[in-house]
Each structure stands twice: as structure tokens, then as C-alpha cells.
Amino acid sequence: MDGTPVTVASVTDVGPDTVALEFETPAGFDALPGQFVLLRAEPDDEELARHYTLSSPSVGETFELTVGIDPDGDLSPWLAALEAGDTVHVEGPFGRITYDGEGDVVAVAGGPGVGAAVAIAEAAHEAGHDATVLYQAAEPAHTDRLEALEEAGATVVLLEEEADDELAEAVADHREAGQLYAFGFDDFVTAVAEAIEADGGDPDDALIENFG
Known part of the structure; x- marks a missing residue:
């Protein structure tokens, strides 16, 4: 199997x-918040590969990926059942949408995009900058990290899944508070871009990662 073998350190709901x-970091691996890897595994002896964006604000002895579980999926339930010591393979990191510790950020997330958004917000906070997180989801994840960010002075706005008008309002209210990042599936990031444009901004100034 292609890629570098990495060992699971922990799996947390x-x-x-x-x-x-959480994976043990292999030699030579480094990444910035916003980048992603190609993860390869062989459940049922069939090689599968999926892209996952880092959800840790930095890479040290370990790094983290957040995985949304599709009960009918062919890979995510298998990943969720891994235990410490198990191994998968990764390639990368890839992606030019990154945060390098410079400046305030506005991280907008839809669904599984929350991992990348939280990582960028935490990295900004650790670098001494302001962070805003706008997060739309039916059932939020990483709420403990979001609460910790809010307690540390970050702005966190949680939006219900169908609250598209509220999403547009939140983007308009906060888009100039820092470099805007957006992570999510096509419909979501399209809505974010349209909200920026409707408010008189240029969507091309935003750093948008479309999960397809």
C-alpha cells in the first residue's frame, strides 16, 4: 500500500x-492547519483512500484528523473502530489553504469542516491573534474545544443546519474580522461565497476548501 505507515495513538468521540x-507523527511529516492528507486503509482486504483535513492546530509528537462517521460508509465506521497501536497509511500533506500564525482569522465551517476551522482558530489564538468561528451543523462536534476557545476570548457562533439566512448574516457581521477561511461541502461553501458577495466583499479574497 502506498503512503507512509502511521500508528494510531487514540480514537476519541x-x-x-x-x-x-490521533496519530503518532512519522519522521519527516509536518503540516500547517488547513492542509489535508490522503489516508489509505484496507478494511475487508480492499484498499480505500479518502482525504481528511488536519484538525490539530500544529504537528508535534502526534497529529489529528476528525472523521464524520457514515453508518453505511465503507471506510469511516472502520476508522472509528480502530484502537491505539493500529496502523493506516497517509500521503501528504497537501493543500495551499493554510494558516501560518500570521493575523486574525474567521473560520467558517459546515458539518465536517469544523475540524479544520477549530484547528485554525486554536492556532491563531496560540499565536496571539483573534479568532472567530462560525459553525453550521445539525449536531455540533468538538464542542469542548469550541467552548475553550470562547472562554479564551474567541467569538463562536453556532448555527442550525437549515439556518441559511442566519449563516449569511453571520458571515456579513464577521467577515472583516480577519482572514476568512471556509470548509465544507459544495452547497455550504457556495452559500458562504454568495454571502460575502452579497455583503459587498470579494469571495476570491476568502480561502475556501470545498469537500465536494
Whole structure:
């Protein structure tokens, strides 16, 4: 199997049908918040590969990926059932949408995009900058980290899944508070771009990762 073998350090439930997979960092691996890896595994002896964005604010002895579990999926339930000591393979990191510790941030997340958004907000806070998180989901994940960010002075706005008008209002209210990042599926990031444009901004100034 292609890629670098990485060992699972822990698997933690971080919300409904969502787990955080922490991996031991292999030699030579480094990444910035916002980047992603290609994860390869062989459940049922069939090689599968999926992209996952880092959800840790930095890479040290370990790094983290957040995985939304599709009960009917062919890989995510298997990943959620991994235990410390198990191994998968990763390639990367990939992606030019990154945060390097410079400046305030506005991280907008839909559904599984929360991992990347929280990582960028935490990295900004650790670098001494302001952070805003706008997060739309039916059942939020990483609520403990969001609460910790809010207690540390970050602005956190939680939005219900169908609250599209409220999402547009939140984007308009906060888009100029820092470099805007958006992570999520196509419909969500399209709505974010449209909200920026409707408020007189340029969507091309935002750093948008479309999960497809």
C-alpha cells in the first residue's frame, strides 16, 4: 500500500457520529492547519483512500484528523473502530489553504469542516491573534474545544443546519474580522461565497476548501 505507515495513538468521540483520530507523527511529516492528507486503509482486504483535513492546530509528537462517521460508509465506521497501536497509511500533506500564525482569522465551517476551522482558530489564538468561528451543523462536534476557545476570548457562533439566512448574516457581521477561511461541502461553501458577495466583499479574497 502506498503512503507512509502511521500508528494510531487514540480514537476519541468528539460529537454525534464523529471521532478524532490521533496519530503518532512519522519522521519527516509536518503540516500547517488547513492542509489535508490522503489516508489509505484496507478494511475487508480492499484498499480505500479518502482525504481528511488536519484538525490539530500544529504537528508535534502526534497529529489529528476528525472523521464524520457514515453508518453505511465503507471506510469511516472502520476508522472509528480502530484502537491505539493500529496502523493506516497517509500521503501528504497537501493543500495551499493554510494558516501560518500570521493575523486574525474567521473560520467558517459546515458539518465536517469544523475540524479544520477549530484547528485554525486554536492556532491563531496560540499565536496571539483573534479568532472567530462560525459553525453550521445539525449536531455540533468538538464542542469542548469550541467552548475553550470562547472562554479564551474567541467569538463562536453556532448555527442550525437549515439556518441559511442566519449563516449569511453571520458571515456579513464577521467577515472583516480577519482572514476568512471556509470548509465544507459544495452547497455550504457556495452559500458562504454568495454571502460575502452579497455583503459587498470579494469571495476570491476568502480561502475556501470545498469537500465536494
